[in-house]
Amino acid sequence: MPPQAGAVIIHPTAEGAILDGMQAAGTASGRDRGSAFSEFVQPEIPVLLRVAYTLTGSAADAEDLVQETLIRAYRALDGFDGAHPRAWLLTILRHTSHNLRRRTRPDLVGEWDTLTDFRPVFGARRPPTPDDVVLSDVLEADLDSAIASLDEKFRAVLVLVDVHGLTYAECSQSLGIPVGTVMSRLSRARDRVRRRLRDSGRFS
Amino acid sequence: MSMSLRQVVACHRNRRRLQRFLDRDPAAPLSSTEMVEVEHHLSQCERCTGLAEEYRALHWSLQTWGSVLGPDDEAVRRVREALDRALENEGD
Numbered sequence: 001m002p003p004q005a006g007a008v009i010i011h012p013t014a015e016g017a018i019l020d021g022m023q024a025a026g027t028a029s030g031r032d033r034g035s036a037f038s039e040f041v042q043p044e045i046p047v048l049l050r051v052a053y054t055l056t057g058s059a060a061d062a063e064d065l066v067q068e069t070l071i072r073a074y075r076a077l078d079g080f081d082g083a084h085p086r087a088w089l090l091t092i093l094r095h096t097s098h099n100l101r102r103r104t105r106p107d108l109v110g111e112w113d114t115l116t117d118f119r120p121v122f123g124a125r126r127p128p129t130p131d132d133v134v135l136s137d138v139l140e141a142d143l144d145s146a147i148a149s150l151d152e153k154f155r156a157v158l159v160l161v162d163v164h165g166l167t168y169a170e171c172s173q174s175l176g177i178p179v180g181t182v183m184s185r186l187s188r189a190r191d192r193v194r195r196r197l198r199d200s201g202r203f204s
Numbered sequence: 205m206s207m208s209l210r211q212v213v214a215c216h217r218n219r220r221r222l223q224r225f226l227d228r229d230p231a232a233p234l235s236s237t238e239m240v241e242v243e244h245h246l247s248q249c250e251r252c253t254g255l256a257e258e259y260r261a262l263h264w265s266l267q268t269w270g271s272v273l274g275p276d277d278e279a280v281r282r283v284r285e286a287l288d289r290a291l292e293n294e295g296d
Contacts, residue, residue, distance in 0.1 A: 037291065038288060038291055042284060046275050049283065050275060063286075067287065070287050070290070071290050074291065074294060075294075143269055158266070162263055162266040162270070163266050163269060163270035164274075165267065168227075169230070169231045179232065183223075183232060187223055194262050198258070
């Protein structure tokens, strides 16, 4: 049974302590509660944007999706048990993505050409180091080609886990598939990309 | 150089565990016995060690590639501002 808003709950985790703060704030005023929620979710925004980008293939759509997700999360806060905040947000992100796609019927997700086309907008987080430049010269063409050759369902798992650093469980939450399926798809995706890179001389 | 049946079986068994061994993901941990067995096998098998190195190199390459692909600061800022505006409206 989900806790009631404002209820006092003892959590052993930092996230739980934050949640307690939000619930306590909920008894004070909506504005305080909003501030506490905003502070709580802000560290997760980059991860949510990465996952949203993988799901939508568009930087603009990813931002819209994350904004909608956070609003829905705020409204669903009273049903959140505080145990796994990132997983909770990723689940809401997936459901929101599904609902928005059903509503607007956009293009299919995962078109690799679209993803790479958006790189200048979405990939300007920091200027590349000299090592990055050298590495990207060597890797980009091979990696692009190898990853583009994957079926969409394998590519999504590889990108979420190995490129964006999600755990198996977080990837499972994001895509709505069991952890075992994440593992098997990841294994096959890695092997296919590895073989392609080996064939192109990257691994000798 | 031919491999004994025992070597083939050991390679097969440990290769199936190799990605979990390298990932150390909390959702799919190897037991301590399995960890020791994989480590022992890698210390003796050049082919599986080579495979492990390829997985490590691939993972590193993708991570490095991903560090350039991450969301830019402006995108994060825009989402934060939109969230703040939305929460203000929710609070009103």
